[in-house]
Amino acid sequence: MIAGFRLNKIFGERKTNENVTREMTQKVDIKSVKKSKNGVIGDHVLINFEFEYVFSPEAGEIKLEGDLMYRDTDLENLVKEKDNKLELQPKVLMEVTNFIFENAMIEVINTAKKLYLPVPLNAPKINFTAPRSYPIKSD
DSSP: OEEEEEEEEEEEEEOOSSOOOSOEEEEEEEEEEEEEEETTTEEEEEEEEEEEEEETTTTEEEEEEEEEEEOOTTHHHHEEEETTEEEEOHHHHHHHHHHHHHHHHHHHHHHHHHTTOOOSOOOOOOOOOSOOOOOOOOO
16 A cells, blocks of 8 residues: 655646647656665555656656655565566556556646646536526625
8 A cells, every 4th residue: 555655846848839739648657666664654665756747749748756655564575676676566566556647647737737738637518408597696
């Protein structure tokens, strides 16, 4: 489970004054993994990551860098040292990557709005086919 999440760096840039299409790509890149231990959560791994959201073609980008702590009662089998690297099992990778996506997208939406880039979220469209009556507010 994710025991802590922190963004350390937020970068956003709009590279054009032209209208920007909704053509976008995103990726999560795990930069480093370190085994650690503390008195509050015990054994865990500290994962440093980068999340990149690119607006194509060459319209803009948003990059986030941060850390998260992952812990599990079966940490020994889920995170193994192999060839001087830490190998993360699929269960860990799925949970960590999905958590990063969910939390990073909140920041991407806010940053995209500020830069007048397309917000990577399709809000529902409401359609009314008949008029509605409302009470008149009395003073």
